[in-house]
Amino acid sequence: MRALVRTPSMVAALASFPPDGYTSAVVPPIEDVVLVQAMAAGDREALAELYRRYAAVMLGVGCRILRDRSEAEEVAHEVWVEAFHAARAYEAGRGSPRTWLLVRMRSRSLDRVKSAGRSRRSGLDDLEPHRLVAPATGLSGDERRLAEALVALPPDQRVVLELAYFDGLSSTEIAARLGVPVGTVKSRTAAALAKLRGTLGAA
Secondary structure (H helix, E strand, O other): OHHHHHOOOOOHHHHOOOOOOOOOOOOOOHHHHHHHHHHHOOOHHHHHHHHHHHHHHHHHHHHHHHOOHHHHHHHHHHHHHHHHHHHHHOOHHHOOHHHHHHHHHHHHHHHHHHHOOOOOOOOOOOOOHHHHOOOOOOOOHHHHHHHHHHHHOOHHHHHHHHHHHOOOOOHHHHHHHHOOOHHHHHHHHHHHHHHHHHHHHHO
16 A cells, blocks of 8 residues: 555636635546545545546646646655544535545645745746646546647636646735736636636536
């Protein structure tokens, strides 16, 4: 089991949960909830199954934020260990286990970036569409639709979502980074999220 833990789909939460917490908007799959409950009781097989399901998406988020696979793997390992010991604190009413894990991965990755005092990239130069999505392997139907919807967004709308989610920037910081008014950032964000919700709702 040690080798499994040491050794992450689309960030489906972009349109449904805030960067600082997980949301009640997602109905947890009962199977995942049962696995977390079993993990809270010390069941390492439950941990292994959750790892099988979500290790790829977590690593994808870490790689996107840290831009270094080895470092992302290290953070993912820390998050899995942390999740195993914090499973008793999981509240199904606040969101799915997947979202619970992704929020932890995003938070720890951003903490690593901040603690290292790294400069963040600027502008649109690094915004290739595929960078917004995690590796395609293991994407569910809903996640694949969201990935396609994100890629289809206009670049000026896509960039504000990316800077907010992957770089953890506020609207004010995004405005300064892009050289546009804060109101423009907020309107682009609202338009992008509306398109994502509309696309997913119509699917």
